[in-house]
Amino acid sequence: MDRTRLHHLLARESAEAERRNPRSKAAYDRAEHLFGRVPMTWMNKTAGAFPRYLDSARGARVTDVDGHEYIDFCLGDTGAMAGHSPAVVADAVGRRYAELGGATAMLPTEDAEWVGAELTRRFGLARWSFSLTATDANRWAIRLARAVTGRPKILVNSYCYHGSVDESLIVVGPDGRGTAREGNVGAPCDVTLTSRVAEFNDLDRLERELAHGDVAAVLMEPALTNIGIVLPEAGYLDGVRELTRRYGTLLINDETHTFSAGPGGCTAAWDLEPDLLTIGKAIGGGIPAGAYGLSAELADRLLGRADLDLVDMGGVGGTLAGNALSVAATRATLEHVLTDDAFAGMAKLSERFEAGVRAGIEAHGLPWSVARLGARTEYRFTDPAPRNGTESAAAADAELEDFLHLYLANRGILLTPFHNMALMCPDTTEADVDTHTEVFAAALSELTG
Numbered sequence: 051m052d053r054t055r056l057h058h059l060l061a062r063e064s065a066e067a068e069r070r071n072p073r074s075k076a077a078y079d080r081a082e083h084l085f086g087r088v089p090m091t092w093m094n095k096t097a098g099a100f101p102r103y104l105d106s107a108r109g110a111r112v113t114d115v116d117g118h119e120y121i122d123f124c125l126g127d128t129g130a131m132a133g134h135s136p137a138v139v140a141d142a143v144g145r146r147y148a149e150l151g152g153a154t155a156m157l158p159t160e161d162a163e164w165v166g167a168e169l170t171r172r173f174g175l176a177r178w179s180f181s182l183t184a185t186d187a188n189r190w191a192i193r194l195a196r197a198v199t200g201r202p203k204i205l206v207n208s209y210c211y212h213g214s215v216d217e218s219l220i221v222v223g224p225d226g227r228g229t230a231r232e233g234n235v236g237a238p239c240d241v242t243l244t245s246r247v248a249e250f251n252d253l254d255r256l257e258r259e260l261a262h263g264d265v266a267a268v269l270m271e272p273a274l275t276n277i278g279i280v281l282p283e284a285g286y287l288d289g290v291r292e293l294t295r296r297y298g299t300l301l302i303n304d305e306t307h308t309f310s311a312g313p314g315g316c317t318a319a320w321d322l323e324p325d326l327l328t329i330g331k332a333i334g335g336g337i338p339a340g341a342y343g344l345s346a347e348l349a350d351r352l353l354g355r356a357d358l359d360l361v362d363m364g365g366v367g368g369t370l371a372g373n374a375l376s377v378a379a380t381r382a383t384l385e386h387v388l389t390d391d392a393f394a395g396m397a398k399l400s401e402r403f404e405a406g407v408r409a410g411i412e413a414h415g416l417p418w419s420v421a422r423l424g425a426r427t428e429y430r431f432t433d434p435a436p437r438n439g440t441e442s443a444a445a446a447d448a449e450l451e452d453f454l455h456l457y458l459a460n461r462g463i464l465l466t467p468f469h470n471m472a473l474m475c476p477d478t479t480e481a482d483v484d485t486h487t488e489v490f491a492a493a494l495s496e497l498t499g
């Protein structure tokens with residue numbers, strides 16, 4: 051990569067973003083009362099000097115306050131996998147909130163059992179409970195795993211992301227030992243007191259860690275998605291299941307992103323048998339919702355424990371979790387939008403997207419790789435594809451990524467601000483994908499001269 055050329059192109063695209071988006075820039079400059087000038091500090095993770103401000107979004111399209119329309123492959127980093135504000139979810143939310151009322155009445159609604167049954171049909175776990183975020187689903191699943199096993203530690207894969215869960219902010223350090231993830235804010239204690247870590251696709255390390263006998267649960271994505279997509283090698287997931295069973299450790303599949311693999315995520319697509327499963331983001335169609343599922347046997351063991359306070363201050367649950375609005379949105383999303391048929395169409399589009407990216411990379415002879423997980427495609431600046439999180443992290447190139455994101459955004463295409471992920475929703479079209487293929491190829495032509 052010619053860095054001088056890259057720097058020049060990056061500066062040109064940054065200037066163009068500023069020229070095209072005066073209203074967004076002014077709004078950002080004015081935002082004196084927000085921590086980091088944004089509603090949430092991660093919104094500063096954007097290519098260029100300021101984020102584009104949202105005006106409206108519908109289906110696979112986003113419009114910013116400067117009047118530019120974008121083909122949205124970011125889709126809220128999965129939260130809008132159903133497309134933005136699908137009409138059927140908008141109706142269900144409107145009916146629940148405006149007509150019936152009672153979004154936070156602290157009473158169950160009949161929608162909840164429908165959603166529980168549907169999640170069982172899709173993912174296989176027999177009992178479900180709700181949260182508002184995937185982070186909380188993970189926190190509560192971890193607590194339940196500790197309670198039921200009596201063990202203190204959680205094992206995760208290096209460079210995983212499971213939300214702001216303290217136990218998960220650990221990586222394999224350069225010396226091979228577990229160490230805090232760089233930049234971890236305000237950790238309550240040394241993370242190695244609560245956690246163990248292995249590399250994805252490394253069963254030997256996993257076994258060594260589990261052999262200590264102190265791991266309550268392995269919390270993992272069946273494919274890593276938050277450091278680029280890293281797919282499991284043949285036999286790895288079977289090995290994880292076999293080892294966790296052998297060492298009395300529970301297995302929690304976090305399907306929040308890997309849901310892209312199909313209507314029942316990787317768990318259904320690859321016949322996995324986790325003890326617990328967590329999910330969030332997409333299932334609410336844009337309304338905050340999350341859930342965790344557990345086997346009937348595990349649920350019975352937990353409910354039979356008189357020493358565990360599962361109904362009040364025991365540390366599992368939140369006042370708004372399972373509220374009528376979130377549950378109504380989840381029902382509408384699963385029943386009518388993220389259906390089995392919709393996933394089939396999204397996967398086909400994603401295949402087309404992958405083919406377009408691959409063609410561009412090959413045409414320009416770049417040493418990059420592409421990976422796909424159902425409706426989700428991602429490229430990394432390394433070839434062959436990384437086998438684990440550490441390899442994938444080493445392939446990061448912030449400037450190159452910023453250039454590609456800005457180049458695409460200035461031409462009406464959004465990728466997720468975190469790496470080069472593109473997600474399809476039921477409203478994405480072949481023409482949208484082909485537009486990306488063209489613009490991506492043009493970006494590569496400029497990069498390689």
Ligand SMILES: Cc1ncc(COP(=O)(O)O)c(C=O)c1O
Nearest residue numbers: 183184185211212213304306307
């Ligand atoms: C796999 C996974 N789990 C959990 C989360 C946390 O989701 P939320 O921030 O909605 O709590 C994320 C967020 O990206 C995720 O990718």
